[in-house]
Amino acid sequence: MLGKLSGWEDTIVALATPHGIGAIGVIRLSGEKTIEIVNQLFPSKDLSQQKSHTIHVGFLKDGDKVLDEVVISLFKNPKSYTGEDVIEISCHGSPFIQEQVIHTLTKYGARLAKPGEFTQRAFLKGKLDLTQAEAVADLIASNTEASQKTALHNIRGGFSTVLKELRDQLISFSALIELELDFSQEDVEFADRSKFYELIHRSQKVTSELLQSFQLGNVIKNGVSVAIVGKPNAGKSTLLNTLLNENRAIVSDIAGTTRDTIEEVLNINGILFRLIDTAGIRKSTDAIEVIGVEKSMEKMQQADLVLYLFDVNAESQTELETALQQVQQQNKNYLLIGNKVDVIGEEAAQQKFSGDGVLFIAAKSHRHIDVLKQRLIDKVVQGTVQTENTIVTNARHYAALQEVEKSLNDIKGGLDNNLPGDLLALDIRRCLHFLGDITGEITNEDRLDYIFSKFCIGK
Ligand code: GDP
Numbered sequence: 001m002l003g004k005l006s007g008w009e010d011t012i013v014a015l016a017t018p019h020g021i022g023a024i025g026v027i028r029l030s031g032e033k034t035i036e037i038v039n040q041l042f043p044s045k046d047l048s049q050q051k052s053h054t055i056h057v058g059f060l061k062d063g064d065k066v067l068d069e070v071v072i073s074l075f076k077n078p079k080s081y082t083g084e085d086v087i088e089i090s091c092h093g094s095p096f097i098q099e100q101v102i103h104t105l106t107k108y109g110a111r112l113a114k115p116g117e118f119t120q121r122a123f124l125k126g127k128l129d130l131t132q133a134e135a136v137a138d139l140i141a142s143n144t145e146a147s148q149k150t151a152l153h154n155i156r157g158g159f160s161t162v163l164k165e166l167r168d169q170l171i172s173f174s175a176l177i178e179l180e181l182d183f184s185q186e187d188v189e190f191a192d193r194s195k196f197y198e199l200i201h202r203s204q205k206v207t208s209e210l211l212q213s214f215q216l217g218n219v220i221k222n223g224v225s226v227a228i229v230g231k232p233n234a235g236k237s238t239l240l241n242t243l244l245n246e247n248r249a250i251v252s253d254i255a256g257t258t259r260d261t262i263e264e265v266l267n268i269n270g271i272l273f274r275l276i277d278t279a280g281i282r283k284s285t286d287a288i289e290v291i292g293v294e295k296s297m298e299k300m301q302q303a304d305l306v307l308y309l310f311d312v313n314a315e316s317q318t319e320l321e322t323a324l325q326q327v328q329q330q331n332k333n334y335l336l337i338g339n340k341v342d343v344i345g346e347e348a349a350q351q352k353f354s355g356d357g358v359l360f361i362a363a364k365s366h367r368h369i370d371v372l373k374q375r376l377i378d379k380v381v382q383g384t385v386q387t388e389n390t391i392v393t394n395a396r397h398y399a400a401l402q403e404v405e406k407s408l409n410d411i412k413g414g415l416d417n418n419l420p421g422d423l424l425a426l427d428i429r430r431c432l433h434f435l436g437d438i439t440g441e442i443t444n445e446d447r448l449d450y451i452f453s454k455f456c457i458g459k
Helices: 035-040 095-109 117-124 130-141 147-156 159-183 193-222 234-245 287-302 319-328 348-352 371-382 394-417 421-438 445-451
Strands: 012-016 025-031 054-062 065-075 086-092 222-230 263-267 271-277 305-311 334-339 358-360
Touching: 012 095, 012 117, 012 348, 025 095, 025 117, 035 054, 035 065, 035 086, 035 095, 054 095, 065 095, 065 130, 086 095, 117 334, 130 334, 159 193, 159 421, 193 394, 222 234, 222 287, 234 271, 234 334, 234 371, 263 371, 271 371, 287 319, 305 319, 334 371, 348 358, 358 371
Parallel strands: 222 271, 222 305, 305 334, 334 358
Antiparallel strands: 012 025, 025 086, 054 065, 065 086, 263 271
16 A cells, blocks of 8 residues: 555655744654654764664754754654654744754755645554544644543544454454355355344444434534524623623624624533524514524524523513524524523512523623533533543544445345345445445545645644
8 A cells, every 4th residue: 555655755854833933843754764864964963873762962954054953852663653763853943943944854855744644654554543543633623622532532542443343343244154155055154143133233333323423523523503592682792702701792782783693612611612693583674684683593593502592671471482482493402591680680580481491690790601501511412521432523434434334224134134145245345345444444545645635734
């Protein structure tokens, strides 16, 4: 497989830390000529004579010209991230110095790395499987504790271990079934059908759990979209601001000032909530307001969760019920929130809307905002973010798992109908293909290039 990929024999270089000014910047090289190239710039020691996993301080020079005083970390193959010789040069964090160093390294034979090329090499050298490599990309992109945990779990092989087990068992069964084909005249059965049933049943269970986890996985990776809806002046913008503790949305006493939708991101216990403030639900003749109302209907449908906010002082119970019907038509997942309880008091509010499952708050004075945050979490993950469990966060894996599920159903149907081994074998092969597709055991260069191109350069 290695031979097919273009440029894999080059020694590659890239800045591994973010661009811009920092205390230090790390430049990474990987490939056969890594040590040879850096040696030409590093007169103080012969790095080829040094042990792996050691660090070395000295000047980096292009001929007589000093580029920087640096720290070199040396990782000799195969014990490195990529499995090749790797050097990380920690230089001073000025973009000018970093560019000069990288430029000089290319002058001495290194090539600029493509996005994800370091991780791609790690994959090709068998250091990581494809799900682990993809998890590296997720980890870099992760911006909450929950998404970081899931990515780390997958880097450690959480996801692939489950799939590999299934695949291995299926492979052994398919071998037995294929063996039966060789003896087809004799009408023998090497593969114990009842055990095979068990295996298929177990595989179906695992697959369907993984497929179900995608929803939670998506939540962890991409966040939960929450539409805050309600009549003008209910306090939507105030609530948004209270939740975010900042004043980005416009707050005003004049009904209908939040004309457009605004999206803000909130992190509660490691889960991202994308809050959408929408114009109030109200029949309106004002052109801009109408667009706002349409948008708010649309946002309600698209949102994972709807917060219906109302003013406990202004709203009657009948009005609340009518509004609730509208909300329920758009989205089944909602929370009812009665705002401004500071005015009539909590008890009066509870009496007025008894039995409606309303959460009472005062957005302006932050009353019960903590309870609201907890309800948000409960609503989305039913109180359990099991980030230690295997969770599918990747759309590519999800699509392949759907195919796995289909082929498992076909195998099961085949067994039910006593299909001959050769037909079963076809479905098993299809199932194996898609399982292997996820972990990268079956793959092709185009697909790999596509997957790794989504990484940032230097990874
Ligand atoms: P929106 O139109 O739904 O976005 O409502 P706003 O957030 O603009 O709020 C409308 C008015 O209600 C403003 O004058 C807010 O200060 C006021 N308001 C919001 N929350 C509360 C609250 O908890 N208590 C009281 N007394 N007033 C509030």
